[in-house]
Amino acid sequence: MVRVRFAPSPTGNLHIGGARTALFNWVFTQSQKGEFVLRIEDTDQERSKKEFVDEILFSLQWLGFKWDEIHYQSKRFDIYRAYADKLLKEGKAYIERSAEGKEAVIFKVTPQKIQVSDIIRGNIEFDASTIKDQVLIKSDGTPTYNFACVVDDALMKISHIIRGDDHISNTPKQVLFYQAMGFDLPKFAHLPLIMGIDGGRLSKRTGATAISDYRKMGYLSEALVNYLLLLSWAPDANQVLISMPEAIKQFELKNVNKTSATFDIKKLDWINNQYLKNADPEKLLFDLLPQLKEKKYIGQGDFDKEYVLKIIKLFQPRLAHVNDFLDWADFFFLDQINLDSVAREKYLATNLSKEFKFFIQALEGLKEFNVENIEQCFRESVAKLNLEAKVLIHPIRVALTGKTIGPGLFEVIYYLGLQRVRDRLLKSMEGRL
C-alpha cells in the first residue's frame, strides 16, 4: 500500500513551495491509489501557531487535496521519548547534561558510508564521518525534527517520502535513525526547489506569498495547481493545460526533473486566463459576491443575478484574475463612472454633441434594442454623418465606460440599456461626467 505524507510546520502559511510538495505527493498517491497522510510538525512550541494550522488546512482543501489521516506531533511526545529511551538502553545514544542540569538525548553517529537511493536522483552517497552526533530529545524534552520525523514516518507506515531538495542532507541522518531503531527504509524522492524569478530563493517579492493570498488575488485553484504541475514535470507531448484526472493518469515520479524551476507569475496569469475563459460564470459570481457587495456594485439583499452573470460572461475571455472584473466592469454597476483622465484627454476633448445626439435619436428609434440592431444603427448613423466608425466609437466608449478598453461597444450599449446610454452621453456633452 502506497502511503505518502505531507508534513508542514505551522510556523508560517502554506506557500508555493509547500503547495508544490503537497501537490506532487497528492498526484503520486492518487496515481497509485494510495493514501495521503497529513502531519502537522508542531514540535516548536514557541513558533507554532493555530492560525497557521488553519491557513494550511484551508489552503490544502482549496487546492483540492484530501487527507486520509491527520496527526499532530505535539500530541506524540511520549512516543518519541519511548524510542529515545530504547536507543539509550541499547547504548546507541547517550545523555548530555547542560550547565543548568538539563538533560538532552544525543545519538551516537558511527563513521560509515551511507547510500541513499532516490527515485528522482538515483544513488547519493554520504560519509557519516562528516556528520556529528545528533540530538534526539532537546533539553526541554521536545524531540528534534529529524528524530520525530523518522519515528513518525516509520510508525505511520509511510512508503514514499516525497519532499523538497533542501532535505537531501537530512536524509543520511535519518537513514542512521531508521537503522538504529530497526525500521525498514521508505523510498525517497527529492523534488527540486522552486526558485524566484531573480534566481534566488522564493521570497515575498518573488512568490513566497501564502496560498490563501493567491486565492484573494483572483487565481483559480485549478489554474494554480496546473501551473505548479508544470514545474519540474511535463505531461506527455508537453501538454500545457492539463486537468487533475489527466495528470494523475500520466504522472510518474521517476519522470520528475532534477533541475530546479523558476516561478514565473506571467505564465501563471496566462494559465489562469485559460481557465477563467472556460469557468462556470456561476462559480465566478460566487467568488466575486463578497467584493461585489462590499464595493456596492450590488445590494446586500436580492440582486439581478441573471444580469450579473451576463456581464461576467462578457468579460470572461479577458480576465487574467477573477477580481480584474471589479476594476473593468465597474461602469455596469455604478451610477457615477470612473473617468480615466488620459482617456478623456484623448477622446472627449473635441465637441461631439451633434453626433452624440444624432446617435441617441437613432437608438431611440429602434424597434428592438439588441446587439445586432445597435450595431446596424450605429453603422448607419456614422454613414449619414459621413464619419469613420472609429471617430465615434472611441469617444462613445469613453463616455459610457470611462475607459479606452473593454468589451465590444455594441454589447456594452446593449447591456447598459438605452436609459443609461442616453444619460451618460448627455452628461458627457455637458461635461458632467
Add this chain to the structure above:
RNA sequence: GUCCCCAUCGUCUAGCCUGGUCAGGACAAGAGCUUUUCAAGCUCUCGACCGGGGUCCGAAUCCCCGUGGGGACACCA
C-alpha cells in the same frame, strides 16, 4: 570552509536512459492582422544545448575536468 545536488531559448520544458530527424512546443518579448479598443483571438519574428578535453565515422545525448547556480551543515522545521 566542508558535504551534497543541478546545468537545453529571458522563463517552463521535449529530446538524454537505448548517440545519427534544420534541437520541437508553451509563456514572455517584438511585428502585423482583426478597418471597434485590448487586456481577448489569429499570423509571423527573435531566441538555447555553460566551457574544455576525451570515446566514436558521428555527441545536446556517454566519460573526465573546470566553471556557474542551488541546497545543507542548529537543542528551527
